[in-house]
Amino acid sequence: MNMEKEHYLANIAFFSELSAQEITELAREFRWEAYPEGVLLIKQGQRPSSFYLLCEGSVEVLKDEHFGSPKVLVAGPEAVFGELSLVTGKPYAYSVRCLENSHVLSISADDFAQILLRKPQIYQSIIEELAEDLIEANQMLSENKYKEVLRSAIKQTQYQDKFYGIWGSVRTTKEVERKLSEIREQSGNLLVLGERGTGRQMMAWYVHQNLFGEAAPFVVVDGRRFDQQWEKMYDKLFDVAAGGTLFIQEIDDISPQTQLALAQIIKARPLKCLVIGSLQIQQRVTEQKLQPELKACFYHHYTITPLRDRKRDIPVLAQGILEKLAQKNHRKTPILTSEATQLLLSHHYRQGNVTELIQVLERSFFLASENTIGLEQIFFGPTSEQVGHKINLLRWPFFENLLKKGTFLPWLRRISAVLFFLVIAGMLFSPHLSIIMKIFTLVWGIWWPALAILSPFLGRVWCTICPFSTVMNYVQNKFNPHRSVPEVFIKYDYLIISTLFLLVFWVEIITDMRSNPLYTALLLIVIQLAAILISVLYPRHAWCRHFCPLGGFVGTASIGSLIEVRSDPAVCLNKCTTFDCYVGKGNVKGCPMSQHLPYLDNNLDCKLCFNCVRNCPHDSVHVNLRFPAREVWHLKRVNQGYTVFIGILFSIILPISYYEPLQKIWPATQWKVSFTLAYFLSAILGGMIGWWLGKTFKTKAASTRIKLVFAFTPLALAGHIIYQIKFIPGIKALTLGLSHQTLGGFSTTYIPATLALQGVVAITGIALTALTVIIVLVKQHKRLKN
Template identity: 30%
Template sequence: AEERCHVLTIPFDALKNYFKRFPLLSYRLARALAEKVTKMDRRLLQAEEDRDTLYAIVGHKDREADVSYQSHTATRFFRQNEQKIRRLAEDGGPVLITGESGVGKYQLGRLVFRNSPSLNRIFLYVNFYNPDTLRPEGGGSPQSEEEILFGRASGGTYQPGLIELARGGTLLIMGLDRLSAGTQERLLGLIDGRTAAESPSGARAKPPLRLLFGAREDLKTLQARGGVVPDLARLLAERTLSIPPLRDRKKDLPALIDFYVRKYSAELGRAPALVPEETLKVLLDHSWPGNEGELAETLKRGLVLAGRGVLQPEDIHLDFKRIEDRGKIDLLKRPLVYRALKSPSFPAALQWTAAPFFFLLTLLLLFGPSDPERNIGSVYTWALGWPMLVIGSFLWARFWCAVCPMGTTGALAKRIQSLDLPVPHVFKKYSTWFIMLMAITVIWLEMVTEMRQHPFRIGLLLAAVLGGSVAFSLLFERQAWCSYICGLGGMMGFFAKVSPLELRADRNVCLSRCTGHECYTGQGDHPGCPYFQLAPALESNQNCKLCLTCLKNCSHRAVNLFLRPPGKELWELRQGSPV
């Protein structure tokens, strides 16, 4: 009962006598019971109407999404199997969809549902490959797959199962081989009408619904290892759709890429991004071990990182390597270190300390004594400056770049005025060559102009590099000069490979919890990585200046600052091991 009530028990013979002695009592009791039944019928009718309305809304929204974002219908796989897919979709019977993890079994299930002339009221899905499926929300005791599917009674209340909730629609059960033999037999009986789902009243009436099954192995393999009961296997033998892995159907990639680019561009509130030929080549050359799931995640991440409506090759990050933390100490696990590096004062305080010193040094070189032995700026540059830069790169990686006055001045100029143009693709594609050319040019100028003997020329070189940094900051986004041109930074990046410090992100945390990739895109008043790096894709000290911008933007504690054995990065690169 929905209301608190009291129960009075009267023997049947005594009740008959009461009715004979008091006929009005019989009339009033019958009238009260009739009103109660009528009221209950109205409630049941209203609940059924509400349920129908909810199903109609959910079904309409589902169909809107399907119509807007059809993936498999544009693929070669669908065209080759279209007749079989439509035949199975139209007859209302069960279907088994097989294929590796991530190949698109769910999407194909929705395609069958969408093409069904009936049993298309609602689409429900359950994945028994996910262990959390058996754990209800709120931390209750684990449920069996039979209770999830067929419902259960608990504490005097009845909890309907997915089969009853999917009445008039389609239920996709992923993980056929994870179901017990008893559950499979009960589902088989439901299909052929021998058994039925239970309702709250205990009545047994076969609900009209379609059952779809998903499995990661083909039917023969499932039968060989006892993953499916024989009768159900015989029923599904001619009702199976097998999706090949994505590596075996590369011709489907262009259609799938177009589908996901349009889908995620719409979710981001943008016009569909353009995919140049060089980006398409990168995607076609990959083997996609994670199949369509990996493709979708890669394109979604790339669209978040892409700018100006074009998905460039550098926006595509593949094969994130697992962090190998053996023999390493994460300094950020020390609360004092974490708070210090997360502070807004880091590295700003060091940057604004180094900048005045740099300008003073440049002025001394330009306007001080021409005799190198009497010019303090010249003495410092050659006796302390260069050695400190090289030795520092071996000790604390590219941290000199984080406090570099040229980068700091460029960042200040950017705050005042900047066009923030996208960096030309030629700089990104050939950055190694530009950096090498700049480094060779600087060394050549030092030799041919005898800079060691002429402080003024050293000052001119520093001023020219500063001018280049500021000019790039005024023109392009982020720190394009430091990322793609600066020869000095490139040299320090090379030496930084042997440093005992490294910054890496926890790939598992990034993939499972992060959706905005704030380490790259930025967050609020905090800009993204000045070096155009995605933290989980970072594999080398060469591309990181340890400014810890990613740490400040990451809300998932995925960033690690490791103390490692010197030279470990070179050893890992040689061995091809994960970083």
């Protein structure tokens, strides 16, 4: 169906400059509509509501200016209707009636406007098409009307919409005002210089607005396309911009010959309009292609300082941008928490300066459901990238139905929660029943080792059906909490998770919980109650993200797993305006882990709930099968505090492996004291080493040091799996026989299955760690060389 749409759309002249990928995205916005013979598709004089592409059938175009005899034109497939009205905002200039049953592709005015905003080249193409029609036929509109169309079209550019009118601190505002007064006092053209995203366009619009007012023509042309687009008409631009501003972006990208011609026209018509040129200063690139003759046409120069060199402006800019956004969207101005402001201040803005800050704040404004913007709503830096070959499981209808449409997952969760409570009740009230004892043995002997063994391969798959989470969800639906998670929990979640993990593990060993159903039930109840408490206090699954010790363990283990949930950032950034993956849609809540999919680039905090798969309206979310461990060497951002957790995981392997066996030999008090001391001292030491290796914790960027610490995760996990293997029921009675032929027949060596499995796990852990460390170092070496 989409391919058919793509076929029709690709033939429209406006879309001719779009790539195949862009056409595919565009096709998703259009819908099929069927109209029977005689029905009016468009009615003359009505406000524009849609744009239509006729695919099958035929229509008559009626233009009934004086309600007298209509002018009739018959049109067939591939004819388009309504685009002019959508661009100009004026009522339809004609009616269209179906002559037979017809099929059209249509898009609403709002969706079309969004597309024009996202893909200005379409806009440009429509204008060019119109211009061509006008120049060639000169029938539909007079010369004046053409100018009007051009002006109104150009006015619709992002300037009005994106202009926040805030420059920053008093000092920066004064600098801008001083320049404006200079231009007022001494007329002359203006050249604005600055890095990408510093606000050169805003400066141009600001000067224009102040000198001529918003209603005056503000004609924007792009130097990179100037030669092709305005080759035969660039002198006309001055007529169109008369009484206002001609703003030429990237003026040095115009060819030298055209620059000279332009310089002559500017000199010949000095007072026709104000010319503002903008020129990008790139870091480490000093060469400019601006011809001296054209440069001489600009009396005033203004250089905008990069945002990273005037960070004092950031709080003022942020406040102003949020106030304007709130006004536009009829909402209260959200408050930026001090940690969020700190995060904004600590960023370097090398990607896009002020534009980057604006984008981050706009996104955070729409993501924040409450009137506070905290760390969880600020997404910085590049979006995740598609690395290496992956297989999207959602391509197969079985997985698509399972994860996207069906009710299988919700039911599985309910069943797992019911079973879980039955087991807890059994352990509490009837621990002597043999079925309960069997289940109890399985919990410790299969479930717990399985978590350690499976998470490195299948990620947080346990979280998909976790009963704690199902109960938490149920309770949270009743209370619907709104207060934000305190920043201190967000900032130090790695410490909370590490501490809780240590405590749970310690209690488990010290109370010999593996042979005590009552204690086991109590531990599970305490965890469940804590999860409920947190979910009643804070929205989403704050427990899973910032507290759950089990989640911390499986999250760390799943960093290199075979499965990942990721989106296509190109679709997210170019198409999405609703951010349903984060915000939620209908009955399906937004990401419980506060993840915004285009920025999700590691598995640590993705609990595989698949809500985003269900919520995304653009099919941007993929569930990929990938090469294990690769994520570690491609890490871009990660919660660096987890280096502490990895250090702790590593360091407790020794005490749990060597002290626990002494439990049966030493007197209980002596053993408990010695074990506790060895356990916590090792943990503190391991945590401190992890902290030292992972510091400074100031940004989320994954440095080589961080990657190297994460590279040791397979080894730390191997240690824990080796520890768990001996608890698998019946494994101690198993032996593996290795036979080899000798002169006298076969000779067999028997190895305990525990030992064999432990050996395999140890070798796998060492090999994966060594491989990851080598690849991280090689990649770093290559980066330095380049």
